[in-house]
Amino acid sequence: MQHRLIWFRDDLRIDDNAAVTAALTGEPEARVSAVFLTADAEWAGFGYGRNRLYYTECLLRALSQRLAEHGISLQVVRLSTYAAQVQWLIAYCQNEHVTDLYLNQEYQVNERQRDIALSSALTATHVHQFLDRLVLQPGQVLTGEGRYYAVFTPFKRRWIETLKHEHCGPYALPKTQRARVEASDWEPLAASSESDLSDFAMTEADAHHCVEEFIEHRLLNYNSHRNNPAIPGTSRLSPYLARGLLSPRQCIKAAERALNKPIWDFPDNAFAWVNELIWREFYHHLLVGFPRLSKGRAFKPETEAVAWRNQADEIQAWEEGRTGIPIVDAGMRELRATGWMHNRVRMIVAQFLTKNLLVDWRIGERHFMRYLIDSDLAANNGGWQWSASTGTDAAPYFRVFNPVSQSEAHDAEAAYIGHWIPELLDLPAKKRHAPWLTQIPKGYSPPIVDLKTSRQRAIDTYKDLSQ
Ligand SMILES: Cc1cc2nc3c(=O)[nH]c(=O)nc-3n(C[C@H](O)[C@H](O)[C@H](O)COP(=O)(O)OP(=O)(O)OC[C@H]3O[C@@H](n4cnc5c(N)ncnc54)[C@H](O)[C@@H]3O)c2cc1C
Known part of the structure; x- marks a missing residue:
């Protein structure tokens, strides 16, 4: 048998x-x-x-x-x-x-x-x-010369072309006649979590409900709402995809069913969501194409020479949400409290750490690994190396995010900041993005770094590498 x-x-x-x-x-x-x-x-x-x-x-x-x-x-x-x-x-x-x-x-x-x-x-x-774990096999989406893509947009084009000729599930569960057995028991992997995970689905049925709810109510506005951390504009499916409670095939098929067309015919607002799923594929394919990424090494070797400052007190302030820059602190507090952080804010806190504080991206990557419920080497490494300008197709080193402008643009009513930093709630919303310009409320800290001079310091540090 x-x-x-x-x-x-x-x-x-x-x-x-x-x-x-x-x-x-x-x-x-x-x-x-x-x-x-x-x-x-x-x-x-x-x-x-x-x-x-x-x-x-x-x-x-x-x-x-x-x-x-x-x-x-x-x-x-x-x-x-x-x-x-x-x-x-x-x-x-x-x-x-x-x-x-x-x-x-x-x-x-x-x-x-x-x-x-x-x-x-x-x-x-x-x-x-x-x-x-993926829709397409690493090695299946290669350049004309048979190499792994190092740039996202051509990868995406080829990925879509390849998908048109593939059957991408989902796989039906065969009906079985086996008699029910008793569920077994084991010594728990962890007795409790560090953050409150109660907002996340714990069963396949609940995760399916989340996909359907997102597709019905938010998919068609995704691109317009995806950057606002104060509202649930994104799908929040990442923990399920990371731990495999859902497959990317199921996500794509559910969206295709609802819109009654293949993803390549989706309207722009909805395609923007599929685009993120393709980023997820891209970062996984990169792990196979460039094994050094799994070994804590930079995609761009010359960036290994960045003279990181790695100041322990600044790192600790960042980790604890006490930098005095509200959007950064709000994100870091959200991470600790919930085990998740909005994508726009992940980019802001990562750029602040690696550029304004000049801290090695690997320190941030590890902190995210510790807290994120969706922690995933491919996406986490990709996100950190993108932010630190050490990765493939990364943010150019001279385009340093200004956290205050980011905050004003994406959390215009300062609702996200207000939620995570109650110390700021007495300030008028517009003043919450940069409280040091008016008055820093009692209980909140002054900025640990000057945004303008630290931005220039980062640009000068990176510029030296290319000379
Ligand atoms: C510094 C940094 C670290 C990150 N670390 C992780 C991580 O450890 N695990 C993780 O899953 N994502 C990570 N991301 C990517 C992204 O922030 C999250 O996937 C996203 O915030 C999840 O929210 P969502 O499910 O609402 O995404 P949606 O916007 O609804 O996107 C749908 C799905 O696409 C995938 N996805 C979305 N954006 C990205 C992206 N930029 N790269 C790769 N996949 C993406 C996720 O699986 C997500 O659930 C990181 C990004 C940055 C900038």
Whole structure:
């Protein structure tokens, strides 16, 4: 009899899951089991924080229930490294006579090396690997010379052209006759989170509801509202895509169904949202094309020579939302309180850290890794290197965001600032963007840096690199 094992990673759902569908297809008599393996020490080294681990834990509990209804028991095994995962799987497959192992691909260097090592070690078990985290396979969208794109716009054009000739799911879950089993138990990955995660979906059904709600009410205004952090103008689906509670295929198909046309025919406002999903693909493809990105290295090697200042007191003020620049502090407080931050504000706080304070982008990247519930190496590294002008297709180094103008443009009524910085609520809204120009209210700090001189210092520092 066949024994099929599904190895879950950041793909914590059963609907439209390529590995799950394949494992449940054909052979109704086959034994099917499922496993999730931690790599506690390795993940601590990557900076994964309690928010991510606790959220993963919650999703695993929900997944375990759903799998049990389909007659599949999920084991969650606490291990310390990827090498230990490989050893555990080799032993398990041997002892339990696993004939087939089903898994969805991951694209970071360590994870890819682990999967290669496992495939060559498992001689009696057939390993089936699937494209699932992304819509198109890294390596499928290449330049005319067969290289990975380093610039987004041509990547996007080719990505869309390629998609026109692809079937992109979703995968239907086969009907199975397996009797319900008891859900298993395990030692939790984390007992609690650092932030209040109660606003996020914890089940596939809730995540689907979020997609439908976004598509029905906000997709057609996405481009007009996406930069305002005071309103829910974006989808807020990133935690679900990051942990695999939803697939990008499901998002695209739901939007196509609602608009009754393929994405390339979407009106501009709605296409702008698909554009973000393509950025997500782009950053993942880059991880495969340029493995140094997974190793904490800059895409542009010359930027390794930036003379970062890395002042500990300034870094701490940034982390704690006490820089005295309201839009920066609001974002950093939102991150701590909720484990999430609006994209426009992520860009503002990242530019402030790397440009105005001249702090190494890797320090910011790690802080985001600790708190973000949607933490994801590809998008986080991409976002930080974009902001720090060290990455591919990054913000030009001389175009430093002015956080006050950004705040005035995107949070015009200062509602976002007011929400996160109650100390400023007594000021008229228009004065909240730069309180030092009138009067800094009691309890709020003066700016830790002068925006004008620090901007010039950043430009001079970067300019030196190109000489
Ligand atoms: C410094 C910095 C760090 C970031 N770190 C992460 C991270 O760790 N994890 C993460 O998922 N995103 C990260 N982003 C990208 C982006 O900020 C979030 O994906 C977005 O804010 C999520 O909100 P949303 O779901 O409402 O997005 P929407 O605007 O609704 O976009 C839809 C989806 O597209 C993807 N997406 C959107 N913008 C981007 C982008 N710029 N790059 C890649 N994918 C994108 C997300 O999966 C998102 O859910 C980072 C951006 C910056 C500037």
